[in-house]
Amino acid sequence: xxxxxxxIRDPWGPRTPHAxxxxxxxxxxxxxxxxxxxxxxxxxxxxxxVLCSNGCGLDIGVIDDEIVGVxxxxxxxxxxxxxxxxGLYGWKATDRDRLTxxxxxxxxxxxxxxxxxxxxxxxxxxxRSLLERRGGLSHGFYTSGQLMAEExxxxxxxxxxxxxxxxxxxxxxxxxxxxxxSMKESFGADGQPGSYDDxxxxxxxxxxxHNVAETQTVLWARMLDxxxxxxxxxxxxxxxxxxxxxxxxxxxxxxxxxTNVALVNGLTRALIHRGAVDHDWVRAHTIGHDxxxxxVEPYDPARVGEICGIDPAxxxxxxxxxxxxxxxxxxxxxxxxxxxxxxxAAVGVNNLHLLRGMIGRPGAxxxxxxxxxxxxxxxxxxxxxxxxxxxxxxxxxxxxELAELWDVDPITIxxxxxxxxxxxxxxxxxxxxxxxxxxxxxxxxxxxxxxxxIRKILSSEDVFVVVSDAYPTETTALADVVFxxxxxxxxxxxxxxxxRTVHLSEQAVDPPGEARSDLxxxxxxxxxxxxxxxxxxxxxWWRTPEEAFTEWVRASRGRPCDQSxxxxxxxxxxxxxxxxxxxxxxxxxxxxxxDAVFTTDTDRCETYGHDLLTxxxxxxxxxxxxxxxxxxLLKAVEHTPPPGSPDTDFPLRLITGRTVQHFHTRTKxxxxxxxxxxAPRAWxxxxxxxxxxxxxxxxxxxxxxxxxxCIEAPVRITEVRPGTVFVPFHYGEQAANELTLTAWDPxxxxxxxxxxxxxxxxxxxxxxxxxxxxxxxxx
Amino acid sequence: xGLTVYLGMLHAAERTLAESWRLVADGHAAxxxxxxxxxxxxxxxxxxxxxxxxxxxxxxxxYDDEPERLEAEGLGSLREGPLGLLRDLQDLYLLASFVAxxxxxxxxxxQATRDREALDAVAYAxxxxxxxMGFLRTRLEQAAPQALAG
Numbered sequence: 001x002x003x004x005x006x007x008i009r010d011p012w013g014p015r016t017p018h019a020x021x022x023x024x025x026x027x028x029x030x031x032x033x034x035x036x037x038x039x040x041x042x043x044x045x046x047x048x049x050v051l052c053s054n055g056c057g058l059d060i061g062v063i064d065d066e067i068v069g070v071x072x073x074x075x076x077x078x079x080x081x082x083x084x085x086x087g088l089y090g091w092k093a094t095d096r097d098r099l100t101x102x103x104x105x106x107x108x109x110x111x112x113x114x115x116x117x118x119x120x121x122x123x124x125x126x127x128r129s130l131l132e133r134r135g136g137l138s139h140g141f142y143t144s145g146q147l148m149a150e151e152x153x154x155x156x157x158x159x160x161x162x163x164x165x166x167x168x169x170x171x172x173x174x175x176x177x178x179x180x181x182s183m184k185e186s187f188g189a190d191g192q193p194g195s196y197d198d199x200x201x202x203x204x205x206x207x208x209x210h211n212v213a214e215t216q217t218v219l220w221a222r223m224l225d226x227x228x229x230x231x232x233x234x235x236x237x238x239x240x241x242x243x244x245x246x247x248x249x250x251x252x253x254x255x256x257x258x259t260n261v262a263l264v265n266g267l268t269r270a271l272i273h274r275g276a277v278d279h280d281w282v283r284a285h286t287i288g289h290d291x292x293x294x295x296v297e298p299y300d301p302a303r304v305g306e307i308c309g310i311d312p313a314x315x316x317x318x319x320x321x322x323x324x325x326x327x328x329x330x331x332x333x334x335x336x337x338x339x340x341x342x343x344x345a346a347v348g349v350n351n352l353h354l355l356r357g358m359i360g361r362p363g364a365x366x367x368x369x370x371x372x373x374x375x376x377x378x379x380x381x382x383x384x385x386x387x388x389x390x391x392x393x394x395x396x397x398x399x400x401e402l403a404e405l406w407d408v409d410p411i412t413i414x415x416x417x418x419x420x421x422x423x424x425x426x427x428x429x430x431x432x433x434x435x436x437x438x439x440x441x442x443x444x445x446x447x448x449x450x451x452x453x454i455r456k457i458l459s460s461e462d463v464f465v466v467v468s469d470a471y472p473t474e475t476t477a478l479a480d481v482v483f484x485x486x487x488x489x490x491x492x493x494x495x496x497x498x499x500r501t502v503h504l505s506e507q508a509v510d511p512p513g514e515a516r517s518d519l520x521x522x523x524x525x526x527x528x529x530x531x532x533x534x535x536x537x538x539x540x541w542w543r544t545p546e547e548a549f550t551e552w553v554r555a556s557r558g559r560p561c562d563q564s565x566x567x568x569x570x571x572x573x574x575x576x577x578x579x580x581x582x583x584x585x586x587x588x589x590x591x592x593x594x595d596a597v598f599t600t601d602t603d604r605c606e607t608y609g610h611d612l613l614t615x616x617x618x619x620x621x622x623x624x625x626x627x628x629x630x631x632x633l634l635k636a637v638e639h640t641p642p643p644g645s646p647d648t649d650f651p652l653r654l655i656t657g658r659t660v661q662h663f664h665t666r667t668k669x670x671x672x673x674x675x676x677x678x679a680p681r682a683w684x685x686x687x688x689x690x691x692x693x694x695x696x697x698x699x700x701x702x703x704x705x706x707x708x709x710c711i712e713a714p715v716r717i718t719e720v721r722p723g724t725v726f727v728p729f730h731y732g733e734q735a736a737n738e739l740t741l742t743a744w745d746p747x748x749x750x751x752x753x754x755x756x757x758x759x760x761x762x763x764x765x766x767x768x769x770x771x772x773x774x775x776x777x778x779x
Numbered sequence: 780x781g782l783t784v785y786l787g788m789l790h791a792a793e794r795t796l797a798e799s800w801r802l803v804a805d806g807h808a809a810x811x812x813x814x815x816x817x818x819x820x821x822x823x824x825x826x827x828x829x830x831x832x833x834x835x836x837x838x839x840x841x842y843d844d845e846p847e848r849l850e851a852e853g854l855g856s857l858r859e860g861p862l863g864l865l866r867d868l869q870d871l872y873l874l875a876s877f878v879a880x881x882x883x884x885x886x887x888x889x890q891a892t893r894d895r896e897a898l899d900a901v902a903y904a905x906x907x908x909x910x911x912m913g914f915l916r917t918r919l920e921q922a923a924p925q926a927l928a929g
Contacts, residue, residue, distance in 0.1 A: 137929040166924075417921040423811065424921075430809075431861060433929040614816060616913030643815040742811040746914075 007031075007085040008678050011660045012213070012221040017228040024200055024222055028081035031088040032061060032069030041068060046572065048495070048503035050146060050488045051086035051668065053176075053370035054078060054216045055497025057575040058087065060489050060508040067091050067489055067509055076575040078196060078501055084217030085660060086669055091489065093671035097471055099484035100513025111482065116514050119481050120521075124528045126464045130436050131163065131529075136414070140167035140425045140434040143383055144441035145175060145372025148493025148505070150548035151519045152374075152381035153555065155440075156388055157540050158522055161406040162531035166414035167434055169385055170378040171442040173422040174751055175371025178337035180379050180386070181748035182346030182368055184607045186354070187593065187632055188600035189390045189560045190379055194329065194365025195578065195590045196499045199223055201363030204234040204325035206318075208349055209260065209335015210369060213244035214660040216498075220245070234325070236318045238263065239335055240655060241685070241726060242719030251318045254721045256309040257653050258340040258642030258755050263315070264348025265636060266304030269296040270319030271355055281357030285596040287626060288634035292351060295636040307639060309721070322352060327363030334371065334657065339754045340642035343747035344612040347635055354632050360593040367498065374495040380561045381552060385419040385749070388552075389559035390606040393418055394620060397603065405555050407533035418617075421749035422448075423742065430457045438466040440518050441485060445474035446665040446732045449740040449751045450708050468518055471667045474732050483521055486511035491519070492545045494571065500578045500589075502563065504571035519545060560592075560599050560606070600628035612637045615746030642755050644741045646723070650706060650757035652690065656729040656736040657754075666730045682713040682734035685726035686760065691717050694760055701763040706756050709738035712763055725758055780838065782888045787840035789881045790831055795853040796874050797824035803871060806857035807864055813918075820911050824878075827907065830900040861926035865919065872915040879908040 006013050007029070016025040030038065044059035049070075057076025061069040070091050072081040102119035103111040130138045141159055143152070152170075159168045180190045187193065199205070199222050213220040226232055227248055237249035238260075246252040255263050271277060272293055282289050301312035308315075322328055330353065336345045350366055358364040370376055382388035391398035393415045403410035420428070426448070428434040437458075448454045458465055458478040467479035470487045490511040496502045511517070516524075523543065531539040542548045546568050556579075557564040566581040578588040599605055608623035610616060612635055626633075646653050659679050669675045684702050686694070696702055698717045703710050704725060711734045713727070720726050727736040736753075743752045804817025853874070858866050882904050889897035 135928070137925055414924075416924060417917075427810070428925055428929070433861065433925050611910045611913060614820070614910055614914035615812075615917065616910055617917045618913075640819055743815050744812060746812065746816060 007083070007088045008674055011085050011217045012224060013082060015225060015228050017225050019230045020203065020226070021201055024080050024225060026074045026080045028072050028074050029083040029088055030069065030071040031083075036061075036063065036068045038071070043508070044071065045506050045508035046575075047489065047505040047508070048576070049083065049087035049090070050373040050495065050505075051090045052084070052216050053373055053375060053498040054218050055373050055495065055501055055503055055576070056083055056087055056218050057503060058083060060091065062508050065509050067094055073575045078497060078576050079218045082218045082221055085675060087218075089672045089674040090668055092673065093668040094487050094489060095512075096671040098512045098515065099470060099472060099476070099482065100515060101484060102514060103476075103479070103482035105480045111479070116516070119483060120524055120528065123466055123481055123525065127436055127529060134435070136164035137167070138434060139163050139165045139436045140420070140429065140438070141383070142422060142425060142437065142439045142442065142444065143170045143378065145170060145172045145375040145378060146441045147374055147378070147518055148491070148495050148545070149374070149377040149381055149552055150493045150545045151517070151522070152377050152383035153388060153552040154519055154540055154542070154548050155522050156382035157406060158526050158531065160382065160402070160413050161408045162526060162529065162539055164412045164414055166417070167420040167425050167428065168383055169420065169422040169425055170375070170383060171422070171444070171447060172372060172375040172378045172384050173749060174338075174447060174753070175334070176337070176375040176379070177385070177421075177750040178342040178346050178745060178748040179332070179368035179370055181343045181745070182332075182350060185343060185347050185609055185612070185633065185635055185747065186350035187598045188605035188607070188628070190386070190606060191390065191560045191592050191599070192367060192498060192500050193359055193592045194367045194499065196222065197590060198329045198363050198365045198367075199226060202233050202327045202329035203363065204236070204321050204328040206236045206322065206328060206330040207245055208238045208330060208332040209337070209339065210331045210333035211239060211241070211243045211245060211335070211657065212331065212333075215333060215371070215658050216369075217660060234321045236321055240721040240724050251314055251321065253308070253310050253314055253318060256307075256721065257655050257724060258645070259308040259639065260336050260339055260345035261341040261348065261637065262299060262304050262307040262639035264345055264352070265296040265299035265639065266301060266315050267319050267322065268292070268348060268351055268355070268636065269299045270301065270316060271323055271352065272296070274319065274323045276323035277355045278357040281596070282355060285357070285598070286354050286632045286634050287628055292634040292636045295638060322356075325358070327361065328353070328356070328358050329363060329365055329367070331367040331369055333369040335754070337748070337750055338752060340752055341612075341637070341640065342745035342750050342752070344637045347612065351634050351636065354634060357596070360591050360596060365591060370498040373497065376496040376498065376500070380496070380556070385421050386606070387415070387419075389556045390561055391559065392606050392608070394608060394617070395603070402555070406539065407535055407537065408539070409534065423744050423749060423751060426454065426457055429460070429463050432462045435462055436464050439475060439479075440468045443469075443473045443475045443665040443667060445478060446735050446737065447729070449737055449753060450742045451735055451737045452709060453742070468521055469667070470515065471671070473665070473667055484513060484515035485521070486515050486517040490515070491517035493519070494549060496579070501576040502566060502571065502579060503576050504568055519548060597630040598632045600630055600633060602628075609633065610747045612747060613640070643743050643752070644755050644757050646757040650759050652723060652725045652758050652760060654704065654706065654725045654727060654736070654739055654756040654758040655754040656727055656740065659728045659730065665732060682711070682728055682731040682736070683716050684713045684760065685716050685718045685720045687720050687722040687724070688717050689722040690725070690760070691715060694762060696762050703761045703763050704739060704758050705761070706739040706741070706758045708741065711735065711738050725760060729753070782885070783839050783841040785881060785885050785888065786831065786835050786838055787842045789878070789885060790828060790835060790840055792874065792878045792881060793824050793828045793831070796878055797821045797828070799854045799871055799874060800824060802854050802857060803867055807867065810864065816914070823907055827904045830903055834897055834900060861922065865922055865926045868915055868919050868922070872912065872919065875908060875912045875915060879905070879912060882908055
């Protein structure tokens with residue numbers, strides 16, 4: 001067991017270096033409440049961490065119906081016992097500041113405590129009357145990347161088969177929509193091709209906009225154990241900041257924000273010109289090579305160097321490393337997903353692997369990462385802009401399958417266009433055509449772009465806002481009804497991490513007060529709304545998490561995310577199982593596409609695809625004419641100048657991002673003393689050049705302004721790319737999203753949070769001293 | 780030669796399309812996707828006009844004195860609200876389809892005259908115009924249920 005305080009001083013913990021192709025050694029991390037020893041713990045309850053997309057297996061320690069600590073599971077394939085700072089300390093938030101009673105806004109506009117029945121009656125009354133007057137289109141649901149598969153699937157059924165509304169999305173739209181979109185465009189369906197095990201086998205690692213050292217600390221520990229081992233992989237880092245990853249990189253490409261497509265086009269061209277394309281493989285397993293080659297041809301190193309602001313020699317060096325690798329592994333995250341031309345850039349990474357046939361083999365793969373622990377479930381269960389089981393909304397046969405599963409008329413399931421994405425959902429609420437908005441476990445009043453606008457929508461008289469959350473947040477403050485929600489450890493369910501690993505998380509303790517799981521809330525709502533199947537059965541007809549899970553895996557049968565042989569019982573005996581889990585693969589599947597047959601058959605694919613520039617959908621007939629028939633699609637577009645580009649009034653480019661101590665809007669991590677103490681408030685990162693020009697030094701307060709708002713915070717001088725400003729987005733009081741613009745990727749609809757033109761000015765008090773100097777504690 | 784008439788029609792229609800995209804982009808700026816994409820597609824129409832220039836120089840362009848029955852008029856002014864947006868986008872679709880068909884027919888003439896420069900211009904323009912029609916159809920189909928039945 002390692003020292004409990006390690007993870008604040010050293011977020012990645014002690015090294016366990018090892019050679020390529022050997023198993024990642026175990027290292028068990030544990031943290032218990034002061035004075036509690038491991039032998040005092042009465043029960044260890046199986047679970048996994050929900051504070052990033054890694055999903056590390058752990059056991060929750062319980063004494064007398066209280067959580068007293070956590071211990072990493074040595075037998076878990078994801079972490080081999082390790083836990084990061086959030087996993088190790090995050091559980092401490094479960095007993096702080098909890099909402100324990102439902103709240104209802106009274107006639108004077110105050111939120112007052114009521115009992116559950118009164119709150120739910122108010123919800124059902126409003127929902128019924130709107131449904132009768134205006135139909136299902138008046139209802140919208142905005143959920144989280146924190147709920148469990150059972151909850152997403154149940155909500156999906158209620159929305160699609162009960163209410164008949166297409167307006168349902170998750171905040172996964174903000175973090176992971178592009179991962180899904182890029183895989184759909186390239187491979188025909190969502191589903192992570194690679195496995196974390198590829199880290200043990202790769203000889204080159206490419207991290208595209210993925211600051212893994214802060215976003216998934218245990219995954220970085222896994223990479224560090226290779227980097228410090230006897231035969232380390234080469235490491236290429238694409239990031240405008242000089243991050244920990246950049247410091248360890250063989251090649252660091254500090255691209256100008258908003259130019260990722262130019263970069264991947266340049267890398268692709270360099271591969272082609274080096275003769276690194278595996279033409280036999282490409283001919284057999286892909287379509288679109290010649291069009292791709294034509295699109296990328298103008299992106300010679302000099303031009304790419306100019307657009308991206310990097311040394312052309314570094315671009316060439318990175319391309320050479322990819323071309324020479326026997327087993328390259330790429331990961332992609334927010335630096336690509338929350339930026340300009342997000343889907344096109346992420347697809348560009350898939351293309352690199354397809355051109356060399358480097359996919360589906362140990363070490364050779366792609367990890368289009370997720371931001372949140374249960375984002376994958378939101379995608380596969382159909383509570384975001386997808387239908388359950390990666391079904392295609394534009395394929396009548398897929399919709400009929402769902403209607404059959406749910407015993408409803410297919411016409412009740414909205415499938416005239418893709419389910420409404422989050423940004424459009426809020427737009428409909430703004431325009432007054434969505435009048436009932438249920439928000440579960442997320443805090444859009446901090447995490448969405450252009451917060452002034454979001455607050456206005458949530459406060460509007462025309463929208464009845466229902467919020468379930470474990471804590472009071474900026475969003476619950478604006479709600480009409482608030483339900484206290486059960487947290488992780490207080491309910492049972494499953495969730496799936498970024499490499500398709502499913503974990504069961506069992507209830508360890510009771511939720512406080514009248515708090516309930518979101519599953520119970522939605523089932524109660526559905527019963528009172530009296531949704532019925534064609535044969536008159538209540539819809540949904542299940543009551544417990546395990547029943548919901550059984551229904552969900554039944555819905556996944558035959559689809560790319562098939563989990564039909566997965567049961568709670570199996571998950572109680574194996575710590576983490578990768579889907580597909582079928583009768584043929586009862587213990588799971590490490591990698592997809594090992595046979596290089598992709599999900600692009602017209603009748604099977606999740607999407608017919610999109611034009612990457614405009615988001616125009618490809619029709620069924622057009623897709624059929626491509627005759628992809630299991631071959632992957634190579635797609636590319638030209639680089640276009642990003643919106644919100646810096647100008648004379650707002651000359652700098654703001655990128656937002658994460659810090660290792662916090663998750664999302666800090667509703668949990670902000671309540672953990674260890675985490676909060678080490679990162680209590682926002683800061684502004686500037687390069688030394690920019691700080692000099694503005695006339696500020698480290699610790700000085702600055703005001704960052706955009707056309708939409710401004711925030712103030714102290715300066716840190718870092719090796720961020722000159723011209724670029726970084727602000728962490730976690731903090732509600734100095735919210736980076738006061739500044740960000742409303743814009744999204746045309747295909748994934750993921751907001752572009754890393755592209756805002758801003759200006760930075762010193763803040764001085766009337767006495768002439770900076771506010772930061774007066775508050776010495778700031779730095 | 781009738782081609783000069785078609786080059787004139789195409790030139791005028793593409794200019795109108797560019798202006799109409801920018802009008803929608805700014806007038807419906809609260810639809811954030813249209814704001815950014817509208818300007819991009821307006822710029823693309825400008826670029827296609829530039830590709831037409833060598834052809835109109837060689838062939839000349841002439842405006843027909845036949846009576847106009849169905850003219851490719853621009854949007855002129857914008858409508859408001861979800862229904863107004865739907866109708867504005869539908870007008871853009873009509874304009875884009877007029878442009879697309881005109882490029883197609885100029886392409887037919889280019890084949891008949893074995894004019895490689897004209898064929899190249901058509902090869903450049905046709906996928907773009909088809910794409911923007913695809914986008915408009917996608918966007919219209921997505922917006923219609925809420926605007927008409929919501």
